[in-house]
Amino acid sequence: MPTSKKGPKSKLPHPDLERVLVSEAAIKSRLKLLGREISDAYGDQEITVIAIINGAVFFSADLLRHITSPVRLDCIRVSSYRNSTSPVSEPRILDTLLLDLENRHVLLIDDILxxxxxxxxxxxxxxxxxxASVKTCVLLDKKVRRDVDxxxxxxxxxxxxxxxxGYGLDFAERYxxxxxxxxxxxxLQNPPEWA
Known part of the structure; x- marks a missing residue:
């Protein structure tokens, strides 16, 4: 795995990080509250959760443990970033779902918006x-980058x-x-030796 060659060793959880933005403890704490928000919103209604992978794997697995509403789970794979820090093409859906969604309450889970x-x-x-409905849940919201409403x-x-x-988010399938x-x-963003 590539590592930065600059500076002394730090106390960061990985040498390739400039700084921690959201700690592991903060993630765990927020997921409990988020699970409660979702459970309160749906109550006893069954939710069909669609996780957008690979990025939302960690987030979805941990979040679902805090949701008390009945849940069905499926996953979908979408291509948009590849080995870049910015989307390189229009997103393409690469997989089909196995679950029927007709008249179901769907909750899409993604790592970042x-x-x-x-x-x-x-x-x-x-x-x-x-x-019956479609709602969205994201771990991270980066509002300044929004292209669509x-x-x-x-x-x-x-x-x-x-x-x-980190925590499911990657660069070129690393981290x-x-x-x-x-x-x-x-x-370390877009180094030519990774291409």
Whole structure:
């Protein structure tokens, strides 16, 4: 795994992080509250959760443990970033769902809402399946990057315009397993040797 060669070793959870933006403890605390918000919103109604993977794997797994409403789970894979810090193309849905969504309450879970293009494409696809409702839940909301008129129904944290990794978020499929959310050092974003 690439690491920065600058500066002495730090107390950060990974040497490639410039700083921690959201600590592991803050994530755990917020997920309990978020699970309660979602449970209160749906009550005893069954929710069909659609996790957008790979980014939302950690978030979805941990969040679902705090939701008391009945849950069905499916996953969908969407391509938009590849090996870049910015979306390189219009998002494409790569997988089909196994669960029937007709007349079901759908909750889409994603790791980050920035431009809004990925979530917009997935919402449009879900609505074609005639659900009773579609709501969205994101771990991170980066409002300054929004290209489309879209707000998530449930939000973990609102963050500034920094490129973040950890807790499921990646750069070129690296860093997902860091337990916090941190800002990736600028000299490691889009290095040519990773291409």
């Amino acid at each position: 920035d431009t809004g293009r990925t979530l917009s494409v997935v919402i449009a696809e879900m609505r074609k399946r005639k659900p 879209l707000e998530a129904d449930f939000v973990g944290f609102t963050i500034p315009d920094r490129f973040v990794v 997902r397993n860091i337990s916090c959310i941190g800002v990736l050092k600028p000299d």
